[in-house]
Amino acid sequence: MHAPSDDAREVQKLRTQRAALARFGGRALREHDLDALLQEACELVSDACGVEFAKVLELMPDGENMLIRAGVNWSEGVVGRATLPAHTGSPAGYALETKHPVVSSDVAAEGRFTIPDVLRDHGVRSMVNVLIECERGPWGVLEVDSRIQRDFDADDIAFLQTYANLLAAAIDRHEIHHQLADALERVHMLQAELQHRSRNLLANIGALVRRTLASSADLDGFRTAFLARLAALGRTQDLLVSGTTSPISLRTILLSELEAHGAEPGDRVSLSGPDLTLSPPIAQALAMGFHELATNATKHGALGREEGRLEVTWSCENGQDGSEIVVRWRETGVQILSPPSRRGTGMETLERSLPRMLDGAVEMRFLATGAECVIRFMDTR
Numbered sequence: 125m126h127a128p129s130d131d132a133r134e135v136q137k138l139r140t141q142r143a144a145l146a147r148f149g150g151r152a153l154r155e156h157d158l159d160a161l162l163q164e165a166c167e168l169v170s171d172a173c174g175v176e177f178a179k180v181l182e183l184m185p186d187g188e189n190m191l192i193r194a195g196v197n198w199s200e201g202v203v204g205r206a207t208l209p210a211h212t213g214s215p216a217g218y219a220l221e222t223k224h225p226v227v228s229s230d231v232a233a234e235g236r237f238t239i240p241d242v243l244r245d246h247g248v249r250s251m252v253n254v255l256i257e258c259e260r261g262p263w264g265v266l267e268v269d270s271r272i273q274r275d276f277d278a279d280d281i282a283f284l285q286t287y288a289n290l291l292a293a294a295i296d297r298h299e300i301h302h303q304l305a306d307a308l309e310r311v312h313m314l315q316a317e318l319q320h321r322s323r324n325l326l327a328n329i330g331a332l333v334r335r336t337l338a339s340s341a342d343l344d345g346f347r348t349a350f351l352a353r354l355a356a357l358g359r360t361q362d363l364l365v366s367g368t369t370s371p372i373s374l375r376t377i378l379l380s381e382l383e384a385h386g387a388e389p390g391d392r393v394s395l396s397g398p399d400l401t402l403s404p405p406i407a408q409a410l411a412m413g414f415h416e417l418a419t420n421a422t423k424h425g426a427l428g429r430e431e432g433r434l435e436v437t438w439s440c441e442n443g444q445d446g447s448e449i450v451v452r453w454r455e456t457g458v459q460i461l462s463p464p465s466r467r468g469t470g471m472e473t474l475e476r477s478l479p480r481m482l483d484g485a486v487e488m489r490f491l492a493t494g495a496e497c498v499i500r501f502m503d504t505r
Contacts, residue, residue, distance in 0.1 A: 162194035397438035455494030
């Protein structure tokens with residue numbers, strides 16, 4: 125039996141590479157686990173090129189290093205942990221910088237860049253690096269490595285670049301999928317918040333009517349006081365949904381919300397803190413938090429009882445990363461036998477949505493004499 129000719133071997137190699145592209149292309153359209161997809165890409169390209177090693181390197185956010193995100197036949201602890209320089213001092217970095225395939229047929233004779241220790245430790249003698257470029261720019265590098273000295277030809281380079289382009293398209297699809305999923309989650313959250321806010325608004329108007337009636341001597345007095353409080357409620361709603369670009373005073377936000385609930389500084393309400401202005405996104409988020417706290421205090425806490433007291437303080441403290449704004453909302457004069465067993469939409473907003481919007485922290489406690497909420501955030505305006 126005659127050994128296969130060079131032409132026959134070349135034809136078989138091209139068939140194998142074409143089959144690898146077809147298989148990966150189909151998988152890339154169905155797979156939702158990016159790590160699994162990258163790992164399979166390394167396995168397929170290793171077999172198709174007849175090399176021992178293959179890996180996918182992802183450019184890290186610092187722009188200085190690339191993480192070995194996936195790979196085959198590397199020692200334990202390399203994939204997912206080891207990094208390579210993202211500059212011309214490494215072969216992968218050279219491909220990233222030049223945006224062209226980088227072929228190194230003989231590592232020992234290579235003078236364009238430094239060969240990383242992880243390649244030397246695995247006995248790599250020849251390699252090819254091709255760029256993975258997504259819609260937003262360079263994402264990383266696809267690399268194949270061989271322990272035997274090898275001359276990669278133009279067909280090998282074309283195959284690897286086509287494979288890297290398929291990888292880039294798959295990565296773009298995954299990013300779009302996650303963006304759409306995040307957007308859908310935000311829509312659902314906003315729908316729930318809108319329903320909750322509408323119910324709260326109606327409840328607040330009812331509470332305003334009852335409280336204003338109880339404190340008014342005649343119809344004219346009721347009309348004047350009620351319209352003033354209703355206007356305050358409107359200002360708060362405007363602030364929650366406004367697109368203003370001007371800084372907003374923390375005290376103004378707080379006063380507007382308290383007035384909307386029929387509460388003003390005095391014997392029962394105490395406010396103290398420095399004169400602080402906040403960026404619009406922070407102000408809107410904080411307004412929503414104060415809205416939930418005031419609504420809860422009106423329904424169940426200090427603002428709904430004659431003996432209730434509310435003290436709100438705010439200050440600037442030195443956190444780990446600089447000046448941190450701390451707001452303390454403390455209610456007293458309310459008997460709480462045990463914390464609520466059920467977390468309603470208002471508590472969900474305070475404990476989950478508000479920390480995310482502020483990029484801060486919210487601690488809600490229910491003490492024996494009333495609720496306490498501590499809000500921490502940094503306004504980097």
